Amino acid sequence: MNSPPQAATAADGSPRQRVNHEPGPLGRIARLCFRRRGTVLLAWLFSLGLAIGLSQTLGDEPTNAMTLSGSDSAKAQTLLSERFPDQAGDRIDVVVQADDVTVDGVQSRVESLLDEMEAVPNVVAVDDPYAANAAVSPDGRTLVARVHLGVTNPNDMPVENTDELLSLADEAEGAGVDIALGGQAVQIAEQPENHTELIGLAAAAIILLFTFGSVVAAGLPLGVAIGGLAVSMSLVGLVAAAFDVPDYASLIMAMLGIAVGIDYALLMVTRFREWRAAGLDTESATAATLDTAGRAVLVAGATVMVSMAGLFAMGMSIMDGTAVVTMMGVLVVLIAALTLFPAMLGYLGTRIDRLRLPIRRRPTAHVDADGHLVAAPGWVRWSRFVQRRSSLAATGAFAVLILLALPFFGARFAIPDAGNDPAGTSNREAYEMVADAFGAGTSGPLLVVADTTNADGAVIERLRAHLQDTAGVAAVSQPQFDAGGDTAMLSVVPSTGPQDGATEDLVHAVRDEAIPAAVADSDTKVHVGGRTATTIDMNSEIVDRLPYLIGGVVIVSMLLLLVAFRSVLIALTAALMNLL
Numbered sequence: 001m002n003s004p005p006q007a008a009t010a011a012d013g014s015p016r017q018r019v020n021h022e023p024g025p026l027g028r029i030a031r032l033c034f035r036r037r038g039t040v041l042l043a044w045l046f047s048l049g050l051a052i053g054l055s056q057t058l059g060d061e062p063t064n065a066m067t068l069s070g071s072d073s074a075k076a077q078t079l080l081s082e083r084f085p086d087q088a089g090d091r092i093d094v095v096v097q098a099d100d101v102t103v104d105g106v107q108s109r110v111e112s113l114l115d116e117m118e119a120v121p122n123v124v125a126v127d128d129p130y131a132a133n134a135a136v137s138p139d140g141r142t143l144v145a146r147v148h149l150g151v152t153n154p155n156d157m158p159v160e161n162t163d164e165l166l167s168l169a170d171e172a173e174g175a176g177v178d179i180a181l182g183g184q185a186v187q188i189a190e191q192p193e194n195h196t197e198l199i200g201l202a203a204a205a206i207i208l209l210f211t212f213g214s215v216v217a218a219g220l221p222l223g224v225a226i227g228g229l230a231v232s233m234s235l236v237g238l239v240a241a242a243f244d245v246p247d248y249a250s251l252i253m254a255m256l257g258i259a260v261g262i263d264y265a266l267l268m269v270t271r272f273r274e275w276r277a278a279g280l281d282t283e284s285a286t287a288a289t290l291d292t293a294g295r296a297v298l299v300a301g302a303t304v305m306v307s308m309a310g311l312f313a314m315g316m317s318i319m320d321g322t323a324v325v326t327m328m329g330v331l332v333v334l335i336a337a338l339t340l341f342p343a344m345l346g347y348l349g350t351r352i353d354r355l356r357l358p359i360r361r362r363p364t365a366h367v368d369a370d371g372h373l374v375a376a377p378g379w380v381r382w383s384r385f386v387q388r389r390s391s392l393a394a395t396g397a398f399a400v401l402i403l404l405a406l407p408f409f410g411a412r413f414a415i416p417d418a419g420n421d422p423a424g425t426s427n428r429e430a431y432e433m434v435a436d437a438f439g440a441g442t443s444g445p446l447l448v449v450a451d452t453t454n455a456d457g458a459v460i461e462r463l464r465a466h467l468q469d470t471a472g473v474a475a476v477s478q479p480q481f482d483a484g485g486d487t488a489m490l491s492v493v494p495s496t497g498p499q500d501g502a503t504e505d506l507v508h509a510v511r512d513e514a515i516p517a518a519v520a521d522s523d524t525k526v527h528v529g530g531r532t533a534t535t536i537d538m539n540s541e542i543v544d545r546l547p548y549l550i551g552g553v554v555i556v557s558m559l560l561l562l563v564a565f566r567s568v569l570i571a572l573t574a575a576l577m578n579l580l
Helices: 025-035 037-058 072-083 104-118 159-172 184-190 196-212 215-234 236-242 249-278 282-314 317-351 377-388 390-410 426-438 457-469 501-518 531-565 568-579
Strands: 091-097 123-126 142-149 178-182 446-451 473-476 487-494 525-529
Touching (some): 025 037, 025 282, 025 317, 037 215, 037 317, 104 142, 104 159, 159 184, 196 249, 236 249, 249 282, 282 531, 446 457, 446 501, 457 473, 457 487, 457 501, 487 501, 501 525, 531 568
Antiparallel strands (some): 091 142
């Protein structure tokens, strides 16, 4: 049964206009949540506890795997895992710099340090840098010793073990000897706790406070966003048990959840205040808010989820995990906006303008004879201006969007390497020391793995010779064979860094020219792997599948808007804007 309109006064003391509102489906949900607000809040708390409990018992950890199933680098990794188990795992580079790293005093300190590191858990082997000429720089001032780990995924290396290695390096430093450790495991251990979500929430709180001018009104969107975010973040572990969820997916979900949660609640708070100013009591205004702004929120949330579903078109397992996590986050926030928000209005609706800032208040909302809210005069004037000059406005907007889109066509995709780490970190220092002493490509060598089961030794010699003659190659190691002599591994050092476009060209040249020429008329299978090649393969796959992602999102969004608004023109206009 509808509550009768109540006589009330507006913020300026004038009588409020009475408006009748017959609730629709969303309005009825809002009334139920408003009246059973205590139960709704308890249900959300129970959902949070259940999500945490299920994730701890049935969930799994996110992954940082950087392999692409079926790619050449993945085949190389498989061969390494089967034939060179000690080489297949992740590694940490110990970089030592001194006036002369070969003198007895420095050498004894380095050997003692490496012996201590070999005893650290999850370290399976440590290379002797003095036994390999390539491990010492030509000027004798820098050496690199590789510490091989028992984990393939650097995320699986316990941070406490990496911290122990860093502590040993710090203790061995001094007296003219500088030591730095490099590798993804080190990068993870040194990664600071940025708490980006908290920064986003703090910035949003300040903006909302000045937008609404009231602590209570600003707090409602934050409450909805935090409530939805708490539950969705607790469910990431469950998703990780069924999908390959990259570690960065949680951050994407958190920032997207905060954005849409605040955006949706902000829209509904604005509409709620307008309905209250127009004459509805708190419960009726809540129902009217969800019937109007709530429908817009429902369409917007569905559109965002459809966009995230486009990641499935990439055909990559980690993108599937990212899609599921972000879609789940938006869905939970959407449910919070439609249930938790009206429940909170049950407690705070009459106090929506409490704890105001000493700033000018917004003008009171008005309704027309049909009970519809009247737009603010400023927006009316702007809309009429645009309508009178529609051609000019459309052309100008289109030109601005084109101008902003131009940089995309010059973009080159790459995954950051250690050179992008913060200055002062051990990983960044190790990267720079190696690049200065050995060349930029030393930090990202290519691992060429050849299955020699049905081949003679001459094939490997030809392969090494062709690799050395390839433009962009700085050095090629001697072939290293597995215990059975069935597989050979060569390390190829590019003359350019991992992020350089020339390194990508080199990988393609090795695969398309050097290897085919070396193994012609032979059954030898050769693959190019290593961290740099894996990153290049993933980047190429992502770029190749971008048209499917963009096309899928635009087409499905068009269909969704067509159903929602029953207008082909709106759907086509939205598609064009999305493309730009």
